[in-house]
Amino acid sequence: MIEAVGLTKRYGDKTAVYNLSFQVRPGSVTGFLGPNGSGKSTTMRMILGLDNPTSGQVTIGGYPYRRLPNAPRQVGALLDAKAVHGGRHARNHLLSLAQLSGIPARRVDEVLGVVGLQDVARRRSKGFSLGMGQRLGIAAALLGDPQVLLFDEPVNGLDPEGILWVRNLMKSLAAEGRTVFVSSHLMSEMALTADHLIVIGRGQLLADMSIRDFISANSADFARVRTPETDPQQREKLTAALTEAGGHVLPELDGALRVTGLPLPRISDLAHSSDVRLWELSPHQASLEEAYMRMTQGAVDYRSTIDEKAGLQQPLPPGVQPPMPVPGQGQPGWYAPPSPQQGGQPFAMPQGQPLPQGQAAAGPYGAPYGAPAAPAAQAPGGPNPYAQPAASGPGPARPGARGSRGPCGLGRAPQRPLRPPRSRAPHPHSPSRPPPRPPPLPT
Numbered sequence: 443m444i445e446a447v448g449l450t451k452r453y454g455d456k457t458a459v460y461n462l463s464f465q466v467r468p469g470s471v472t473g474f475l476g477p478n479g480s481g482k483s484t485t486m487r488m489i490l491g492l493d494n495p496t497s498g499q500v501t502i503g504g505y506p507y508r509r510l511p512n513a514p515r516q517v518g519a520l521l522d523a524k525a526v527h528g529g530r531h532a533r534n535h536l537l538s539l540a541q542l543s544g545i546p547a548r549r550v551d552e553v554l555g556v557v558g559l560q561d562v563a564r565r566r567s568k569g570f571s572l573g574m575g576q577r578l579g580i581a582a583a584l585l586g587d588p589q590v591l592l593f594d595e596p597v598n599g600l601d602p603e604g605i606l607w608v609r610n611l612m613k614s615l616a617a618e619g620r621t622v623f624v625s626s627h628l629m630s631e632m633a634l635t636a637d638h639l640i641v642i643g644r645g646q647l648l649a650d651m652s653i654r655d656f657i658s659a660n661s662a663d664f665a666r667v668r669t670p671e672t673d674p675q676q677r678e679k680l681t682a683a684l685t686e687a688g689g690h691v692l693p694e695l696d697g698a699l700r701v702t703g704l705p706l707p708r709i710s711d712l713a714h715s716s717d718v719r720l721w722e723l724s725p726h727q728a729s730l731e732e733a734y735m736r737m738t739q740g741a742v743d744y745r746s747t748i749d750e751k752a753g754l755q756q757p758l759p760p761g762v763q764p765p766m767p768v769p770g771q772g773q774p775g776w777y778a779p780p781s782p783q784q785g786g787q788p789f790a791m792p793q794g795q796p797l798p799q800g801q802a803a804a805g806p807y808g809a810p811y812g813a814p815a816a817p818a819a820q821a822p823g824g825p826n827p828y829a830q831p832a833a834s835g836p837g838p839a840r841p842g843a844r845g846s847r848g849p850c851g852l853g854r855a856p857q858r859p860l861r862p863p864r865s866r867a868p869h870p871h872s873p874s875r876p877p878p879r880p881p882p883l884p885t
């Protein structure tokens with residue numbers, strides 16, 4: 443298990459990570475999400491002992507990485523696939539890593555096979571494509587048959603077949619009881635791969651929950667309604683009737699209407715009584731991407747001047763940044779209202795459910811959304827550089843109790859201690875057990 447407590451990292455006056463507390467558990471794939479520059483790579487580097495926290499700590503199996511016995515055989519990581527000596531053959535690159543960690547040479551050939559690079563093993567890596575470089579990086583991460591794996595954007599540059607292969611690999615590693623922590627900006631892929639999410643924005647924890655809970659906490663179900671395109675007045679008439687009845691109506695890019703706050707039969711009745719014909723009336727649930735956009739909208743640092751968020755966000759005056767999301771209040775400025783099941787509080791604990799023991803019910807950024815309780819009321823990393831007025835709503839939510847089954851159907855394996863170096867069971871991808879079949883590479 444990876445555990446961060448009050449993790450803070452400052453570079454001069456830049457706070458890259460602030461008071462981050464979370465756990466990454468074995469037996470499931472945990473996705474690590476956040477906008478560009480939100481601190482994901484910095485966090486991963488601190489987990490791997492490549493950067494020192496300014497305050498707080500992060501441990502793997504109870505040890506800081508640098509004190510972990512035989513760390514390369516306990517923890518594997520892909521941080522930067524380009525961090526390879528380009529003049530070396532792929533096999534020699536892996537061989538040098540293996541020799542540094544006392545890993546036998548035959549394991550190098552095993553992992554080359556697992557990632558599908560066996561045919562180019564004696565080619566210099568500087569001639570590799572982006573996707574081949576990613577595979578080499580994944581091979582290096584698997585070399586020590588580690589119990590804990592970190593992948594920073596592992597599908598970057600991979601073709602669809604390669605993406606599917608990585609997805610299956612991550613899931614099978616987690617199903618074996620390993621801890622798999624993976625960052626990605628590809629929401630559709632994350633929705634298929636991960637069963638738990640840790641989301642950060644501007645270095646702070648925004649959410650720590652199952653994907654299913656994340657989507658339902660950060661999105662509202664909605665109806666799509668379409669009236670005949672030949673008669674725009676019908677659309678206006680319906681919009682007026684729905685709004686009057688308490689619905690929230692948002693025009694979609696294709697001319698349909700997105701309606702929240704009214705059940706489908708009521709929308710149908712209102713259309714009928716307004717004498718409006720419908721060409722479509724369909725129920726929809728927001729995707730992980732929409733839920734993520736809604737959650738992180740206020741924590742985005744870099745945004746195109748022509749970005750209109752596909753019409754989902756209210757226009758802001760020029761130069762005005764949207765505020766950070768506030769627990770219990772949702773993301774201000776979004777049309778979609780909070781999920782009705784949550785009693786109007788998108789991050790609220792289901793009613794009658796007490797906070798788990800040790801769970802702080804603190805202000806917005808003290809112990810946010812399902813994070814483990816912060817060690818102290820005062821953040822160890824000093825004052826919060828992004829502090830906002832505290833929400834008056836209920837405390838932070840933890841809708842997704844750990845241990846629940848994720849969308850991949852993987853149960854959480856009991857936590858296993860880190861494996862002693864040489865008493866390993868045969869590697870699941872060793873020749874004795876057929877590995878997930880990697881897609882063929884272009885020659």
Ligand SMILES: Nc1ncnc2c1ncn2[C@@H]1O[C@H](COP(=O)(O)OP(=O)(O)OP(=O)(O)O)[C@@H](O)[C@H]1O
Nearest residue numbers: 453456457458476477478479480481482483484485
């Ligand atoms: N060595 C450094 N010196 C100064 N600032 C740094 C350093 N490393 C990271 N930062 C800053 O810390 C912030 C977080 O960066 P980080 O690379 O961790 O973000 P990220 O979430 O991984 O971004 P991306 O999704 O774009 O990869 C950024 O503002 C970045 O400029």
